[in-house]
Amino acid sequence: MKDVHCALTIAGTDPSGGAGIQADLKTFQELKSYGMSVLTSIVSQNTTGVKDVHHLPETFLKSQLEAVSEDMPIHALKTGMVASKPMMNVISQWLETVDCPYVMDPVMVAQSGDPLMNKEDQRYLQEYLIPKTSLVTPNLPETEVLVGGKVETKEEMKEAAKVIVEELRAGAALVKGGHLNGRAVDMLYDGKNYYEYDSERIDSSNTHGTGCTYSAAITAYLSQGHSLPEAVEEAKYFVTEAIRHSFDLGKGNGPTNHFALREEVLNRWL
């Protein structure tokens, strides 16, 4: 039988299709990993912001996780929005039963600036889930919450990545510089080495779902057996092209283009 690489996302929804579970599944599909999804919360949102959130009961989250893992192989997984302590507990216990790379996008604030998690839950996430990760991918506002101080320069991004690994005990940390001015620089620290990923800054406000798309792409590449530095390098290219060819859709920050890498799209637009 042909090798199939299976990637799982555990996250909230975005009915407008650019972020959350929808972005993750589109990304898995584009990168040729078999995509699977477990829902945490149903979010009423679009490119302009979050209108309402409905958290699923944690018993139902548990039931979904078990349904997937008792039947399907999981070669890598990611979590996105996990917005309550009981849900974090369920995921933390379930993680003990699986053995694959775990990428956490610590979704705390939506691109629109709307909070997706309260302060107490942020602390719980640090204590119970971060030590079980292979990689955490905070943006700058999330990095500042995690390390408890301002992070505004490349040097500070390096220091923060080190704190997230050495003090918060993440497997590795990728601090994303999408919110800085100048080039779009991300810093990976894996407990031994630093790796810098640098791309031009694309003049676009269509950044809804960039973080989800990036961490899903990393998860897809990890599911296929790439090393972490390689997976991040490939995923950085994927998200950069997704922003370059993004869509002017919606009244707020438009969605990225998950099929930007398809040859015909590149040929038509380059």
Ligand SMILES: Nc1ncnc2c1ncn2[C@@H]1O[C@H](COP(=O)(O)OP(=O)(O)O)[C@@H](O)[C@H]1O
């Ligand atoms: N305008 C842009 N041009 C190029 N890359 C960008 C741009 N904005 C964000 N990125 C990149 O997109 C990825 C997601 O980063 P970021 O926007 O910081 O995450 P989040 O969506 O979690 O806030 C990172 O690799 C970042 O460097």
Ligand SMILES: Cc1ncc(COP(=O)(O)O)c(N)n1
């Ligand atoms: C359900 C859900 N999860 C995550 C995000 C963050 O999106 P972004 O990648 O733009 O930070 C979101 N808006 N909705």
